[in-house]
Amino acid sequence: xxxxTILGSTGSIGVSTLDVLARHPDRYRVYALTAHSRVEELAxxxxxxxxxxxxxGSADAAGQLAHSLKQKGVMTVVEYGETALCAVASAxxxxxxxxxxxGAAGLAPTLAAARSGKKVLLANKEALVxxxxxxxxxxxxxxxxxxxxxxxxxxxxxxxxxxHQRSLSECGVAKILLTxxxxxxxxxxxxxxxxxxxxxxxxxxxxxxxxxxxxxxATMMNKGLEVIEAHWLFGAAPDKIEVVIHPQSVIxxxxxxxxxxxxxxxxxPDMRTPIAHALAYPDRVASGVDAVDLVRAGPLAFERPDFxxxxxxxxxxxxxxxxxxxxxxxxxxxxxxxQAFLDRRIGFRMIDRLxxxxxDRVPHGEITDIVGLLEQDRCAREAAYSxxx
Numbered sequence: 107x108x109x110x111t112i113l114g115s116t117g118s119i120g121v122s123t124l125d126v127l128a129r130h131p132d133r134y135r136v137y138a139l140t141a142h143s144r145v146e147e148l149a150x151x152x153x154x155x156x157x158x159x160x161x162x163g164s165a166d167a168a169g170q171l172a173h174s175l176k177q178k179g180v181m182t183v184v185e186y187g188e189t190a191l192c193a194v195a196s197a198x199x200x201x202x203x204x205x206x207x208x209g210a211a212g213l214a215p216t217l218a219a220a221r222s223g224k225k226v227l228l229a230n231k232e233a234l235v236x237x238x239x240x241x242x243x244x245x246x247x248x249x250x251x252x253x254x255x256x257x258x259x260x261x262x263x264x265x266x267x268x269x270h271q272r273s274l275s276e277c278g279v280a281k282i283l284l285t286x287x288x289x290x291x292x293x294x295x296x297x298x299x300x301x302x303x304x305x306x307x308x309x310x311x312x313x314x315x316x317x318x319x320x321x322x323x324a325t326m327m328n329k330g331l332e333v334i335e336a337h338w339l340f341g342a343a344p345d346k347i348e349v350v351i352h353p354q355s356v357i358x359x360x361x362x363x364x365x366x367x368x369x370x371x372x373x374x375p376d377m378r379t380p381i382a383h384a385l386a387y388p389d390r391v392a393s394g395v396d397a398v399d400l401v402r403a404g405p406l407a408f409e410r411p412d413f414x415x416x417x418x419x420x421x422x423x424x425x426x427x428x429x430x431x432x433x434x435x436x437x438x439x440x441x442x443x444x445q446a447f448l449d450r451r452i453g454f455r456m457i458d459r460l461x462x463x464x465x466d467r468v469p470h471g472e473i474t475d476i477v478g479l480l481e482q483d484r485c486a487r488e489a490a491y492s493x494x495x
Contacts, residue, residue, distance in 0.1 A: 108385075109137040111194050113215050114206035115151055116144040118315055119229045119255065122377045123204050123385075124151065130391055138194035140207070140215075143167055149174040152182045158199065159183045161190045191215040196222035202385070204255070205230045208318055209441050210483055213237060217476065220244040220252070227384045229255035231335045232441075236434040236483065238338055240473050252339070253384040258284050258332055259339055260380035261358035261371035266340065274342055282342050283360040283368070284332055285352040286411065287312050289324040292353060296415050302454035304447060312355040312375045321444045322418075325457055326411065330422020334433050337426055344426050349419065351409040356398055374398050417458040421465065431482040432470045438486035439464035446494050464489045 110127065114120045120139075127134045136155040141148040142163040152160050152175055160175075160182045162168050168186040175182055185193070195203050195215040202225035205216040212230035217237065219226050221244050228234065234241050245252045254260050262284075267277045274282075290309050291299060308320040315323070322328035326349075333347050350360075358380075360370040373379045374395055382393035413420040418440070425436040439461040446452045452460065467489050473479055 107132075108134050108201045109199055110134055110202050110204060110385075111138040111140075111197070111200045111219075112136065112204045112206065113140050113191065113195060113212060113230075114204075114208065115139040116141040116147040117206055117208065119206035119377060119381070120204065123206070123381050124155065126378050126382045126385060126391075126393055127155075129394060133391070134385065137197065137200045140191055140194065142207075142211075145170045145174065149178065149180075152180050153178050156180065157182055159185060159190075159194050159197075161185045161187075161194055163187070188214055192218035195219040195224070201225060202227060204381075205233065206255075208232070208316060210236060210438065213480075214476070217241060217244055220250045221248050223248040223250050225251045225253065227253050227255050227381070231256060231331050232437050234338050235331050235334045235437050237476070237479060238334075238433065238473060240476065240479065242338055253387055254335075254339055255377070255380050255384055256332060256335070257373075257375070257377065257380050258359040259336060260383060261285075262336065262340065262361055264371045264383070265359070265361040265369040274340060274346070278364045279342075279361060280346075280364045281362040282336055282340060282347045283362055284329060284336060284347060284349050285355070285357055285359050286326060286329045286349055287323065287355045288351040288353055288409070288411075289326065291324055291415070292351065292409075299415075300453055300455045304450065307447070307454060311353075317448055318441070318444055321447060321457075322440070324454075325418040326416035327418035327422065327440050327444075327457075327461075329411075329416075330419045330425075331437065333419075333422055334426045344423060349411050351411055352406065353409075354403060354406055356403050356406055372398055372400075418461065421458060421461055425465065428470055430470045430472045431479065432465070434473075434479055434482050435465060435468050435470065435486040436461060438483045439490045442487050442490035442494070451494060460490060460493055463493050 136157045138159040139157045140161040172184040196218045203219040204227045206229040213233045216233040307324040355375040357370045376395040378393040425432040443457040443460040
């Protein structure tokens with residue numbers, strides 16, 4: 107019986123994870139659930155899954171949750187704050203951690219899970235984008251198991267040979283092919299993108315996701331962050347990671363080999379598939395997702411991304427090539443810019459311009475510890491806020 111902590115249980119990944127867990131009560135038990143401020147949703151989850159601990163973002167939220175759980179007769183212990191998040195991610199009773207907190211807020215607890223040698227199911231790509239070598243060193247030094255949850259990276263993981271300390275080239279891998287849907291504006295005239303509304307940007311054609319990640323998909327910053335994540339997860343050089351637009355989202359990613367073979371992982375666009383794969387790895391369990399019907403799926407199309415339409419993707423490649431804290435600066439600027447867009451403070455095409463300005467303004471350094479990393483994150487956010495004002 108595996109005990110699972112879910113960081114970000116009220117988000118789309120958290121909800122999907124609980125759906126998979128509920129299908130296998132003989133294999134999994136929920137140890138802890140966390141959410142920032144969605145107290146009512148978290149209370150309902152606690153009532154159903156009876157975790158030992160629940161963590162929220164503030165003392166006020168903790169008070170509300172504790173009151174609600176007392177009324178329901180649920181004995182879950184309620185905590186709040188980053189220290190509590192790190193505690194449930196590293197607790198001795200916990201076997202695996204689903205890291206699904208969106209953005210930089212997920213870095214500290216995800217790193218705590220890695221340092222505690224947990225099985226880390228990584229859905230928070232920003233944690234790895236920000237910390238890079240620091241995070242991977244923590245995984246290696248503490249013998250943690252790192253399994254990707256992003257559908258693209260999970261697909262690549264399934265298509266790669268077992269590396270066993272060998273490099274990709276030694277395994278005959280020529281290139282990693284990251285697929286992208288192209289989002290809602292793949293075919294929209296570039297000159298009209300200045301007038302895009304938040305409602306249009308979050309209307310993803312294939313996936314049901316949160317607001318922030320939906321905007322990232324519309325700008326393709328999401329794919330840019332995935333390029334950086336793939337570099338660290340698989341040890342792939344930037345020129346060995348290629349993005350291919352695949353509007354149908356049936357092929358989730360591919361691996362190209364030196365003998366001319368390309369291996370692909372196919373499936374319906376449902377995050378329960380990679381979640382179930384990672385939870386049960388190296389076994390397989392039912393996810394609740396039907397196998398893709400290849401006849402009904404119809405023709406599968408592929409396109410190369412246009413950097414004029416998706417400049418955020420180019421900025422991410424630039425940050426990866428620059429190295430050091432450049433990806434952390436990129437991520438911080440993007441988080442601020444996306445929130446400003448959702449708040450209607452800037453236009454859609456100001457997102458990439460704002461990120462570029464911050465990348466030029468904030469000096470890049472080397473990552474030596476989390477304190478210095480978070481200071482770079484703070485400086486980048488301050489620069490982004492100053493540009494908005």
